[in-house]
Amino acid sequence: MAEYLVAFNEEWVPDHTEAELAGKSAALRPLLEEMRAAGVLIFTGGLDPDAPVYSVDVSSGAPLFTDGPYVESKEHLGGFAVLNVPDDEAARYWAGKIATACGWPQQVHQFRVPKKH
Numbered sequence: 851m852a853e854y855l856v857a858f859n860e861e862w863v864p865d866h867t868e869a870e871l872a873g874k875s876a877a878l879r880p881l882l883e884e885m886r887a888a889g890v891l892i893f894t895g896g897l898d899p900d901a902p903v904y905s906v907d908v909s910s911g912a913p914l915f916t917d918g919p920y921v922e923s924k925e926h927l928g929g930f931a932v933l934n935v936p937d938d939e940a941a942r943y944w945a946g947k948i949a950t951a952c953g954w955p956q957q958v959h960q961f962r963v964p965k966k967h
Contacts (some may be wrong), residue, residue, distance in 0.1 A: 853892065853961040854941040860899070860928035862954045877951045885933070890944060893958050896929035 866874070885891035907914045931948060935941050941958050949956045 851936055852941075852963065854933045854935060854945075855930055855961065856933060856941070856945045857892040857930035857959070858928050858949055858956050859955055860897075860954065863928055863952075864954065874952055878948075881947055881951045882958075885931075885944060889931050889938070890935050892934050894929070894931040897927055899928075907923040934935050 882894065883892065902917065904919055905916050907916070931944075933941060936957065938958075938960070941960070943957045945958045
């Protein structure tokens with residue numbers, strides 16, 4: 851099994867009314883239940899665009915926290931799902947279902963597999 855990140859860029863999401871977003875959420879609920887039942891969903895979430903974002907830099911020797919990211923990631927990363935599936939084909943299958951339910955594109959990234967010593 852391999853772990854994958856399926857994520858979308860907030861800029862890919864067209865403007866929606868609150869009612870349209872509620873409809874998207876309703877469309878996603880059965881898919882999330884299907885993914886849980888299949889044992890492939892580890893975690894999913896959407897980022898709060900109004901919450902503060904912090905960066906931490908330890909190059910000076912001690913953690914230095916600053917407001918905001920170096921790249922405005924909160925304007926880019928809108929939401930994500932972490933999946934545990936057998937292969938790329940399965941990751942693409944579930945990402946396609948997510949994209950269909952949301953109505954906007956998704957990216958699929960495989961997590962690195964830790965090297966065994």
